[in-house]
Amino acid sequence: MAARIIKVSPMFAVCFFGFGLGKRLQQRKPDDVxxxxxxxxxxxxxxxxxxxIFNWEVAIPPDMLTSHFQTAPPGKYPNGFxxxxxxxxxxxxxASLYKGFTAVLIRAFPSNAACFLGFEVAMKFLNWVAPGL
Incomplete structure (x- = not known):
């Protein structure tokens, strides 16, 4: 459990940072509001x-290590990762830690785009149903 938290915490941190950055880059108005x-x-x-994209730039190396560890014969890696x-x-x-990077990014952009659109629509709906909560 702790290893999972250590693995995914940086991924989520940069993912939400990337989402906030992407929103802020597009929200600039001529009067800077x-x-x-x-x-x-x-x-x-x-x-x-x-x-x-931000998420998977950080997530690929740990994901690669996890995949190799899980598919190895038992006992091959006595000291783990x-x-x-x-x-x-x-x-x-x-560079082996970034194998498949292009394919992952091609998949990551549309899947995360849809996920965050769903999040924003759900938040607008919830704010409409229960404003102020």
């Missing part, structure tokens, strides 16, 4: 896609 709730669906989709990391870097170089 931020209008938080007036983003259109395409703008929210862009911010959500940006969040997915440190052994996996050493072997990957020794045999394939540091």
């Amino acid at each position: 931020l209008i938080v709730n007036d983003l259109s669906a395409p703008r929210i989709l862009f911010a959500g896609g940006l969040a997915g 440190r052994d996996v990391l050493r072997e990957l870097i020794r045999e394939e170089g540091a």
Whole structure:
């Protein structure tokens, strides 16, 4: 459980940072006022896609280590992820931690864009149903 928290906490942190950044980049008005709730669906989709890219830039290396560890024969890595990391870097170089990066980003942009659009629509609905909560 603790290992999972350590793995996903940075991913979620940069994911929501990317979403906030994507929203703020598009909210600038000529008079430099931020209008938080007036983003259109395409703008929210862009911010959500940006969040997915930020997320997976951080998530790919731990995900790669986890995949190698889980698919290895029992006992191959007695020291856990440190052994996996050493072997990957020794045999394939540091770039091996980013295998499949392009494919992941191609998938991450639309899936996270849709997810964050759903989040924003749900928040607007909940604010309409129960304002002020």
